[in-house]
Amino acid sequence: MGSDDVTDTFGAGFLVRWLAAVAEDVDREADRLTELDSAIGDADHGANLKRGFAAVTEVLGKEPPPSPGAVLTAAGRQLISTVGGASGPLYGTLLRRAGKTLGEDAEVTRERLAEALGAGVAAVSQLGGAQVGDKTMLDALVPAVEGLRSSYEAARAAAEEGALATVPLQARKGRASYLGERSIGHQDPGATSSALLFAALAETAGAEGVA
Amino acid sequence: MSASLVGIVLVSHSAAVAAAVAELARGLAGGGDLAPVLPAGGTPDGGLGTSSELICEAAKAVDRGAGVALLVDLGSAVLTVKALLAEGDELPEGSRLVDAPFVEGAVAALVTASAGGDLDAVAAAASEAYAYRKE
Numbered sequence: 001m002g003s004d005d006v007t008d009t010f011g012a013g014f015l016v017r018w019l020a021a022v023a024e025d026v027d028r029e030a031d032r033l034t035e036l037d038s039a040i041g042d043a044d045h046g047a048n049l050k051r052g053f054a055a056v057t058e059v060l061g062k063e064p065p066p067s068p069g070a071v072l073t074a075a076g077r078q079l080i081s082t083v084g085g086a087s088g089p090l091y092g093t094l095l096r097r098a099g100k101t102l103g104e105d106a107e108v109t110r111e112r113l114a115e116a117l118g119a120g121v122a123a124v125s126q127l128g129g130a131q132v133g134d135k136t137m138l139d140a141l142v143p144a145v146e147g148l149r150s151s152y153e154a155a156r157a158a159a160e161e162g163a164l165a166t167v168p169l170q171a172r173k174g175r176a177s178y179l180g181e182r183s184i185g186h187q188d189p190g191a192t193s194s195a196l197l198f199a200a201l202a203e204t205a206g207a208e209g210v211a
Numbered sequence: 212m213s214a215s216l217v218g219i220v221l222v223s224h225s226a227a228v229a230a231a232v233a234e235l236a237r238g239l240a241g242g243g244d245l246a247p248v249l250p251a252g253g254t255p256d257g258g259l260g261t262s263s264e265l266i267c268e269a270a271k272a273v274d275r276g277a278g279v280a281l282l283v284d285l286g287s288a289v290l291t292v293k294a295l296l297a298e299g300d301e302l303p304e305g306s307r308l309v310d311a312p313f314v315e316g317a318v319a320a321l322v323t324a325s326a327g328g329d330l331d332a333v334a335a336a337a338s339e340a341y342a343y344r345k346e
Contacts, residue, residue, distance in 0.1 A: 080263050080291070084254050084260035084261055084262060085260060085261075086286065086290050088291070088294075089263075089293070089294035089295075090290065092298070093294050123298075127290060127294060175286070
């Protein structure tokens, strides 16, 4: 499709290309994610996500799923099985629950994706028992999903802002919470990688003329 | 082995810890036939962490149709098992995350499962281990 045509629906291919863009961004930013994680975590966030999204790209490339929902479900399953630590189950749950929410529709809209990712975010919150303000990925995900109801760009900006807003917070969940007040002053690695997801989504939508 | 015993999986960040706790539970659970219990510790390459692959393999291997009790040590082991239970079909029907201290719970679970207790009884016995005070 030409970039001057704008469409408001997309199919499975769009989400496959989004996740491939996530894999590229994670690969490029892996050192930064690991650096953030070495300050307040166990210094494996970059390497873990790099491995996970590389595996996602490989699986989706081998056998492209038939629907947007199936793409996210397959990606989530792959993340849970290849990424150790907490980020595998959390990101895996995000995508898998979103995929299940989309069901088998062949074409979906941005609004539907926002709704599905919203269900995914709620599942992540339930799984980890975290809320906004706990200095976790939710600090980027919750505003991003809200922004996605307006536009891909709004989602990107809100996620980025949410990630930056974790700097002054004290961690109340995850490995960083063991550090108490010493977690203050560092940007949360999970919120940072969550922001990458929405940056890649905005890039992919922009490149393909999806609004 | 009776066809109706509950299976037990011990999930730890460390392969050595999971294996040793399984051995300890077997050693303390008394004579006679024991319920199936398997460790699922560490990552597939032998590092520290949790692996859904190892957890699912162990759960399938101990499943006798009466349910599988999964005991976990901490942090991401809890998240991994919860994620598998909540979202997927990788674990056998009747798998349950048991809220229990890892070592004491493993012993209590194996004793109860080996005596023919059902999944509720096994989970309750393991959880009860929290009430055992050491001082």
